[in-house]
Amino acid sequence: MDEPFQLEVACLPPHCPVTLRSTLCSEGNDLWESFSHYVSDERGRVNVSKDDSLGGSYIGCEPMGLLWSLRLAVGGRQNIRLRKKNMQTPLVVDISLFDGHTIDNFNTQTALAMTTMERWYMAPGVRRIEVRENGVVGTLFIPPGPGPFPALLDVWGLAGFMEHRAALLASRGYACLALAYINHPELQLGSGMGISYFQESWKLLQSVPQVSADRLGLLGSCFGAAIFILMASELPDISPRCLVAINSPSGLLNPGEGNYLEKLQRLLPETKLDANGHFMIKDAILAFGIDLERSLQAGGIQCPVLLIVGEDDQCVPSLESAQKLEAQMRAVGKGHLVTKLSYPEAGHLIEPPYHPVMRSSSFILPGQTVTLLWGGVGKPHAAAQEDSWRRILEFLDKHL
């Protein structure tokens, strides 16, 4: 899924305007599509890696544009994130070629040609094991081979449990435990919220035979990252070799214990809405965090930290939190451990590369479903996903 592809069209007449369209049918049966306009060269060829798109879902030279600019098709459900639950099957993307520069009504036209591409999160040989042990709920992905491998705990934010990044990391050589701590049907009520749960999952990962017990790292997004920062800073028995935090609110929000979703819900009345009626949580969290007593102290972290920040994050005050965290570590002489990567115009949902960019989507809270504004603008956000992933892999390679 994180590998680029090459796409070429040949045997066209020279200087012929054509439209390339990519479509994907998600597991939820939603149709995603993207299209772009090209003109063939004098040899009748189009090369997406080199040529400019003249319009459509993206413009300019974008080798991977047909993936990251995918959007839910008009007429279907809207505002839903692209989520793959089954890691054993690929996302299937069809690429079709149409005559001329079309912008809609593709279904009424006959494509000139078509090809199919499969995008996988899991490499061949990677083992997927569902973990239900000592109350810990998650999925462990182990690379093929005897090991031992360096390992990672992987968590997401309040949106809940997702496996795809852990599957990708295992495909890149890391034993990775995707950990559920919220919104999972098999989590025992209350057990997902306490710090002891995370300590238990850490111990569990260390005990896997294929894992090299002293080469563990923590990788989290959003709230999950905040929890990891708390763990790394405050708990002496948790000693990661390195930590990656993507858009974490940790500098300003102490996750502590308790029901996070309720906390989030309490923020809602104070939350502003944007022009589309989408909630912008960020300011509420900012206001919430001004009380310094409540903010998380990260000074106890002993390992290198990679902070990924989307400067247009409208969900959490990612930039401010990262600056705060860096300051806290500098204050105790550990500023050299922090690397901060800040991406202008990137939003909250910094996913692995080529994931469709979504500026807002629906979010389920207890009792209501709202639309949250994540932030992020097309091309810069896609570039942030690509660059941050490369930097994350380099960082993990170096420290694990």
Next chain:
Amino acid sequence: MSSLTTSMAQHLIKSVKVFLRFCRRQDDMEKDDPLWQPLTGAAERSFSAVEDLKSENETRISPKIIAQPTRGLVDEKIYIRVSNLIPNKKFTLRCLLQSEDKDLWHAYGHYISDDIGVVNVAEDVCLGGSYTGKEPNGLIWSLKPVPGSRPALRLRKQNVFIPFLLNISVHNGHINDDFKDACSLALTVMERWYIAPGVSRIEVRENGIHGTLFLPPGPGPVPGILDLWGGGGGLVEYRAALLASHGYASLALEYISTGKKSTSLNNVDLKYFEAALHFLKSHPKVSNEQIGVFGLSFGTSVALNIAANQNRISPKCLVCISGSHSVKIDGSLADVFADIEINTGKSKIDENNHVIWREFNLPRLADPSNKVKVGNIKCPLLLIAGDDDQNWIAVESAKDMENMMKAAGNEHLLTTIIYPKAGHLIEPPYSPHIRFSNYIILGEKQKVVMLWGGQTKEHSFAQEDSWEKILDFLYLHLYSSSSKL
């Protein structure tokens, strides 16, 4: 403002990097599968091997193997790089595969890691094993059955919807052939496919035709290829699937029954092949003009007969591998085989009891009535042969064809490539070379070991090089020539 006419409506999208379907979960494999690495057992076994990987400050960590593409077509080149090894030490890289018949094939190479503990197969020199020298793809083209295997095996794919799983492993030291006690330091898996995503497979049983059609995705029309194998008979699908993955609607045609099924295919004549061509042409997704014929061994003879015959369907181009024009088909194939079999009694047996057919057909070249009138061929012809072909007189035939076509004035249509030290079975790239294998002579219902010939390294080069030239040739004559304004 441009509207494309139907004759120009043949377009090809080449998706170079595609990943294919159906990753087989390791958890689903049986416990006695040699490729199974149980979670605890292998780890415990490997710790002792990994012990000596410890350097002073670092705790044990597994070497990392990057093998690309993780999922690819069988004709794609590979890239293998191992890191995290102890520097300047001997290691063996091994590729292990299990065939659908449950036989194990492997290839291995001896390397020495560099100063930073890396072995890069594309750049480093292999010091011994199944191959030597700088051979980026050596671990796949030099595959041979593991020691103790059944004799005279040939690796052929039956179900194209299941990939070959290649297990790439790295081991301490320079191991020779016997890996029974050698546990791997690291392991990764590559899938090799004969079929790309989106290609569909359609069984064809109409108008007396017995075959399988592989169609590229999309509305078409695309060029078509009639794909013909040799005298071994049966329905062999993998090359047609691969050609479809390159954009050609390909019909793998069975024309000799192997007797396993109750088909009455042993009496066909040229009309059978004409029917197959007609089926291809009239398929809604296939161009009715851009049709080629691809033959190997006896299939080449058939292809030449079709093209030289003044019948209604003339192909746009021919690819002929390891075959001869000295087999004229006038009546039924049964007659033709009978004619050939008169001479099989004269075939030689070498010191290993392998049957050599090469020489006994030589006299046919002297008699014009045996030979297809290649001077009548009106389309471009790509002729490929190995000069160590022990089964057919491919090289002598090629020379004779050239003479005949010069005399007739159509030699400009002919391109001949003779590969030194290549044998008879010039297959798609990276198919393991075998110098001989089990073969059933159908007429006599006799099982022999047939000598095909070829030296592995040169034969593998011939497969790789000829395939590239074949694809260029097909593209030139079936795709790009049609889109000229």
